Amino acid sequence: MSGEVxxxxxxxxxAVVERAIGDLRSYLSRLFGADARVVATGDGDHPRLVVGTDQDAHVRRTCPALPSLSEQGHLLRRIDDRTLLAAGGSAPAAAWAVYELAERYGVRFLLHEDVLxxxxxxxxxxxxDQVFEPxxxxxxxxxFNDLVHGPVLWTLAQQQAFIAQVFKLKFNAVEVCLWPQHPMIDYEIDGTRRSTWTFLFNQQIVIDDDTIGREHLWPRTNRLTHPDFVGIETFDDALTAGRxxxxxxxxxxxxxxxxxxxxxxxxxFPIEFRHCLQRPNDESFQLGDLTCAETADLNNPKHVRxxxxxxxxxxxQWGHADEIDIHLPEHPQADGGFARAWAALTEAHDLPPKYNADALVDVARSNLLVPGxxxxxxxxLKSAVGMLQFLHDFFAGNDLQAMMRDRGIMPTITLGGSAEPLFPFVHRVLPPGFGMRTSVDYTTSRAVRRLGLLEQVDTSAMRAALTVTLQDDNVGYLPQVATENMAVLLxxxxxxxxxxxxxxxxxxxDLDPAVAWLARASWDARVTPHDAYVDHVRHVYGRDAVDxxxxxxxxxxDATVILDLRLGPLFPVNDIMxxxxxxxxxxxADYCHVLAIYESxxxxxxQVRALGSGPPSKAPNLDYWLSHVKFSIHALHAFRLLQEAGADLASETESDRQRGMATAQRATDHARTALRTMADQMRDDSDRGALAAYNQFMLREVEQEIAAWRDRLADGKRVHDS
Structure with missing residues (x-):
């Protein structure tokens, strides 16, 4: 076709509708050679696509008998031979109707690109004639978070491009997770102003000429950090860039x-505020030792202030966001005040006798599913009780909730998995107006094993949402597919x-297959992971590749479930290898099973590559998958060989130690191959961050340790000879 639409x-x-229409015009031109023109009213015999909200006059004229639509609801309706209506209950929903229409023409939205x-x-x-409601x-x-292979290193341009793609997939929210050490919030406590800042938990990851794949990394960078912060030293400059x-x-x-x-x-709090707390922690409780927390009674005046x-x-500074989510610490230190906090909660909220401290603690002590x-x-659990009691009294004693209400901010508290004994009555002890969020456990398969906990939360009494893990950071840069368990959980x-x-x-x-299901199932509970996989593979890799x-x-x-059990092995931090x-x-042995799966x-x-045929999107996407799997195979070989080498090096026998040195060297050979394979396929800033980091974790640090062992063995031989 080369006619007018x-x-x-x-x-x-x-503006959001205009952007969607701009995308649609591009799709129609590229797919059909159509000249898609934006008009106020359709005329002649040209095909018409009527786009707008259910309150727009031109939409009402086109279809007077519209069904009721929620704010997110939208519809596609063929009106007659030359008219199709794409309407929504709001401007974003109208845009989703446009992208839904594009999918009907065979367009598929991936996280990096559109596939036509x-x-x-x-x-x-x-x-x-279909209505879509979520x-x-x-x-x-x-x-935003703070590990090398996540979005913390994405440039603003990549962030914007990603948000545009997930919006096309009808996702409707974004969250930024700001750690205490991030330079995005400025404040002063008792005369001390913020002064420290860092990313990546202050891990010093070197980028130099020996870094494999250096040409794919950011120029003029000799230490890994966010590219917008290269060369920045002062907190004020970092604050400007962070904002x-x-x-x-x-x-x-x-x-x-x-x-x-x-x-x-x-x-x-950042460490410069230690003196502002009554009894700050003595021992490090989080990676990098960058923050401090109160270990005395949380209600003491210094901590409250x-x-x-x-x-x-x-x-x-960030009150234009719709929601503020208070994350309780991953490694809390507030268990010392449990008895007093529980007594205060029980009295304040008139909790029934069946909820008692001994019963709660017994549940926690019998919980063998929690990592640790x-x-x-x-x-x-004890810390969660202390922190919830503190937060209830804290917000009752100031006007911060009023400030949030005035700005239309929804307050939420994220509870860790070990807070599960509190779920049946958590709606009674949260500060008024607060919602709750939880992941239940670190990974989706772990959460599914505790599925019954979801029933214990009274969702009629408060907002409740899940944090759903597509990939766990403890596993590191290995392929993870958790779609089947996500389907059960959601x-x-x-x-x-x-x-x-x-x-x-x-x-x-490598998230596109899982996201294909997540996007569709968020609107149609009947869609199975296999349904979504078949559609995704057929459009991206070709019909012959589906099975x-x-x-x-x-x-x-299967591999992901095994990795979830072990929560390893490539957590991207120093010394991990x-x-x-x-x-x-x-x-x-568990990792040997994962290695065997990756080989298969x-x-x-x-085999998919050998099919030869397929759409243009097949080759680049398949190349990326193969690169990622091959990296993982060599990384796990390196992991296994290092464990073998460690056992030999611990021996008192000289021959065992020499064998250990040779085995360790073989591990570095696999590490180099893994890194070269990864460097061949750099899709985004997450890949670049992972490449730089694993150069250090898998190769540079291991070679340093091998050199140290070589010196120790040489010294031992000299002592023996003398």
């Missing part, structure tokens, strides 16, 4: 009518009245 809009369409069908056929108006009311992506970055992320979402959330940890000052600064075991579960949450989900993820290069690629994804689900040369430990998956993906 008319797109009928109202006199002043919202190579043979779309002739232009037509789809025969459709199953998951909140569908959020977390856009520009986070403000740009939130603005990109706000422009599309998306919900925005700023997540903070107000009970932890510090938290109030910081929280007020948060509202004043029962001692951690007990400490975290299906149960939806039936029980939970509002929706906030994603937890890191690198995005084989789906088998690979199924096997990766070198440590195996410093101790004797048996080779961990590589074979399946090679």
């Amino acid at each position: 008319q797109i009928v809009i109202g006199p002043e369409p919202a 069908p190579p043979e779309p056929g002739p232009f037509h108006l789809p025969e459709i 199953v998951q009311r909140i569908r959020s992506w977390r856009q 520009r970055l986070i403000g740009g992320i939130l603005d990109a979402a706000i422009e599309k009518g998306m919900h925005t959330c700023v997540a903070v940890q107000p009970l932890e 510090a938290v109030e000052t910081r929280f007020q600064a948060l509202i004043e 075991g029962a001692p951690r579960a007990e400490r975290e 299906g149960a949450a939806s039936r029980l009245g939970w509002d929706g989900f906030y994603t937890r993820y890191w690198a995005i290069g 084989t690629f789906c088998q690979a994804l199924r096997m990766l689900e 070198r440590q195996w040369l410093q101790r004797s430990a048996p080779v961990e 998956v590589r074979g399946l993906l090679e």
Whole structure:
């Protein structure tokens, strides 16, 4: 077709609708050669696409008998032979109707790109009359955190491009998770102003000429940090850059009518504020030892003043967000005041006798599913009680909630998995107006094993949403596919009245199959992971690839469950690989199973490549998958060999130690191959961050340890000879 298609809009369409129409015009031109023109009223015999909200006059004229639509609801309706209506209950929903129409023409939205069908056929108006209402009311992506392979290193341009893509997939919210050490909030406590800042938990990751893949990394950078912060030293300069970055992320979402959330940890402070606390922690409790927390009674005046000052600064500086989420610390230190806090909560909220301290602690002590075991579960439960009691009294004693109400901010508290004994009555002890969020556990498969906890939360009495893990950071830069378990978890949450989900993820290069399901199932609970996989693979890799690629994804689900159990092995922090040369430990068989799965998956993906045929999107996407799987195979070989080497080096026998040195050297050979393979396929800033980091963790630090062992063995030989 090379004729005209008319797109009928109202006199002043919202910017988000205009952008969607611009995308649609591009799709129609590229697919059908159509000249899509925007007009106020359609005329002649040209096909008409009528776009707008259900309140727009031109939409009402086109279809007087519109069904009732929620703010997120939208519809596609073929009116007659030449007219199709794409309407929504709001401007963002009208834009989603446009992108839904694009999908009907065969367009698929990936996290990095749009994929258009190579043979779309002739232009037509789809025969459709369908209303779309969300199953998951909140569908959020977390856009900022603090590990090397996540979005913390993304430039603003990549953030904006990503938000544009997830909006096309009908996700409706973004979250930025600001750690205490991030330079985005300025405040002064008792005469001390903020002065320290860092990213990546202050890990000093070197980038030099020996870094494999250096040419793919950021220029003029000799130490890994966010590219917008290269060369910045002072807190004031970092604050300016930080506000520009986070403000740009939130603005990109706000422009599309998306919900925005700023997540903070107000009970932890940068280390310059240690003297502002009554009894700050003595021992490090978080990576990098960059923060401090109160270990005395949380209600002491110094702590109350510090938290109030910081929280007020948060509202004043980021109060244009729709939601503030208070994250309770991952490694809390507030268990000492449990008895007093529980007595105060019980009295203030008239909790029934069946909820008693001994019963709560017994539940925690018997919880063997928590990483770290029962001692951690007990400490975290007691700390959660102390922190909830503190926060209830804290917000009752100031006007911060009034400040949030005046700005239309929704307050939320995220509880850790060990707070599960509190779930049946948590709605009674949260500060008034607060919602709750939880991940239940670190990973989705772990959360599914505790699925019954979702039933214990009274969603009729408060807002409740899930944090859903697509990838866990402890596993590191290995392929993770958790779609089947996500389907179980979100299906149960939806039936029980939970509002929706906030994603937890890191690198995005291999998330497209899972996201294809997540996007569709958020609107249609009948869509299975396999349904979504088949559609995704057919459009991206070709019809012939469907069965084989789906088998690979199924096997990766198995590998992910094994990795979830171990919560390892490539957590992207210093010493994660070198440590195996410093101790004797048996080779961990679970990772050998994962390695075998990856080998099988590589074979399946090679079969897909051998098919030859497929759409233009097949080759680059398949190359990325193969690169990621091959990296993982060599990384796990390196991991296994380092464990073998560590056992030999711990021996008293000279021959064992020499064998250990040779084995360690073989491990570095695999590490180099893994890094070269990764460097061949750099999709985004997450890949670049991972490449720089694993150069240090898998190679540079291991080579340093091998050199140290070589010196120790040489010294021992000299002593023996003498």
